[in-house]
Amino acid sequence: MSFAGEQHMGVVTPPPETQGFRLNHLMLRVASPERSLAFYSRVFGMQVLRRLDFAEMQFSLYFLARLEEGDSVPEAQDARTTWTFQQKGLLELTHNWGTETQEGFAYHDGNAEPQGFGHICFSVPDLAKAQAWFDANDVTFIKRADQGKMKDVIFVKDPDGYWIEVVQADLLANMGD
């Protein structure tokens, strides 16, 4: 498709019908919200913008963001919910009630077969300091910055085993062939 081909150059103007579209979040199912929230809040500095409970369907949703300077989250719950769905790059964690107490319950990380989803990636200001921070927090490494074919790229696991890539933007300027 020539259209897709042109897209490789990034030169095509997006259709006007897509004006204002934003990639708001990705959703991952987690077995234990306590465990996952402790991990993402401590290790990656994320905060829960909104928790939504659905008693009839027996699940809860947690929308997490690594807030930045200038972000002002509304206090009122309805305004905060709207603000949450207007953001870019959030992490939504879904908890199906009861999984946290099921012996041996585990979700699929997408990297073992059958493959599909691969990972989420955080950009950090200093990769070496981030690696030391992960060590200080006993985070499980899949790959350290100096291991494997892709140097300066870290992969760690979240509590459910989902892969988290960690990079320092300026170190990857010459990545790829």
Add this chain to the structure above:
Amino acid sequence: MSFAGEQHMGVVTPPPETQGFRLNHLMLRVASPERSLAFYSRVFGMQVLRRLDFAEMQFSLYFLARLEEGDSVPEAQDARTTWTFQQKGLLELTHNWGTETQEGFAYHDGNAEPQGFGHICFSVPDLAKAQAWFDANDVTFIKRADQGKMKDVIFVKDPDGYWIEVVQADLLANMGD
């Protein structure tokens, strides 16, 4: 964990070691980059910021963004790569060379068993117009805005079958119990 508990309120200050951490992207494996790039560029207005090829490992990466007013993407390739890894909320598509020609090849969407990853979500300015736009582009619906228990939430499928949620922020102000 009280720490996680406090996080439900979003009142905890992120550890200083996480300053500047940003959720840069999520990665999905796709069978055919031509097909996926045509879909995401046409239907969601995304553009390829950078394509990275890795001949030795036989795969290519495509970093897509729905650029917004004020985004100025560097022209120089190395500067553009660095810029890409500094952004928030990108979509990375991974193409393992050859899958596009394998008869019946398919990736796992994470919603069928074994479950894990759920979906990505786009926030749009006008849900009704977005639904009409998807119809105009023959997008496969999982759920329309007026179907199911969750009103005003659309779910469509991308070419690999990954679920894409589409919402209009202000319509969800009172979501949840």
